[in-house]
Amino acid sequence: MAVRASLLQATWNYERQQGLGWAFALAPALRRLYPDRERRLERLAEHTAYFNTQPTLASFALGVAAGLEEQRSDGAGPDADGMTRVKNVLGSSLAAIGDRMFWFTLRPLVACIGLALALSGSAAGAWVMWIGYNLIHQGLRGAGTFWGYRLGPAVLSGPLRQRLEGMVRAWAILGAGAVGAVTAVALVPHGVPRPLAFQITFAIALAFGLIAAQRHRPSPTEWALAAGVLSLVVTWPR
């Protein structure tokens, strides 16, 4: 299941989002729990309904669902509607912590570490970034299925949640430090300060960027495109 969770988003769509991938990941558990083919196919079709969460932490929800399906196969556990409710609640709470943990914190943090090396001219930065991210991403994806199965729907209500929240806070502080390190490397690569014009332009862009970041629109890419056009105009040959 943990391996199949890697394909959770293979058929991502606006209607059911990760629904199909969810059913695909859960299929090995259902195959074991429902030897009767008709019941198994009915359950599989049920599980193709809407589901969405942060993809790494989805493995927690998969473990929980496998545990509940085990109860269902024994005649206990929730019915189809109850299962949908559990999936929706878990999806929302896992996304709430997972989005902050991976998209807002870990990914920018490892990117900054990689950038600090890359801006010094070392290709190792790319691999440090890739490996650093995957140690946590693949580790949690694998362990999450097990934890979800063992702890059930209360998986996020105990010390595990506190530990994850603590990690997010620690990574955010490290991340702010990593941006500081990248800024220094960008201004003084190999210990040689950049020309004054570079440093002034950089400082203006950083200050302006902090103001622009308070609004979602225009996006960072749109701002960067505008800055590129500005550079072409300012340096236009006379």
Next chain:
Amino acid sequence: MIVARVLATILLGGVAALDATPIAQTLFFQPLVTSAVLGWIWQDMPLALTVGAILQILAASTLPIGARTPEDYATGGVIGTGVALVLATQQPYSVARDGAALLGTFAGMLGATAGVPFIKWQRRRNEGLARWCEGELRVGNEGALAAAHGAGVVLSFGTGVLWTAAGLGVGTLALLALLRAESLWLARAWTFAQPLWIGLGLAQLLNAFVQRRLMRVAAFGAALFVTWMLLVFGAP
């Protein structure tokens, strides 16, 4: 040799598109990683990392939250670095290399922005696939799930390959003449654009981390000061 390198670049675009959403999401698709691979393929690591780092700073502040379709820096990163490397092989002079970096970064950002409709198109196609799959399961076809996933993966890889090939081809053909004619102007523009891009991108990252918390501002300031001192005066 150049044909093999171009083909490898195009295939890398497909692999990056797969890693971005359908398979594993390992960050192999991020511009810094793909640019390191391209630097090795084209044997020009400094230029690849120069372009890849700027695209990476922008990609890191682009978030795939909920159902939002963010800029496609998976193929955009490959297109941008690829265009810069192809241009640099055609104009291997130091001034022209700065111009190639500028044009490559532009191509990457435009490729990432223009790639969004293709992702949306794939997601709409997948809606039909999901409905088909549920119908097949209900009539007893257990293999429909695997078939639907295979189709989703092939669609994503094919779209990534085609978009990278189109971006690389159009970008190189359109920009090579400009680089040949205006390399001095482009090199001047690069000296202005590079700090602007790095500054704007780092500001987005800093804002995402700090969230108006004093402790994090202090971490930023301390790391900036310590790294600066270490770089200028060397480690004790």
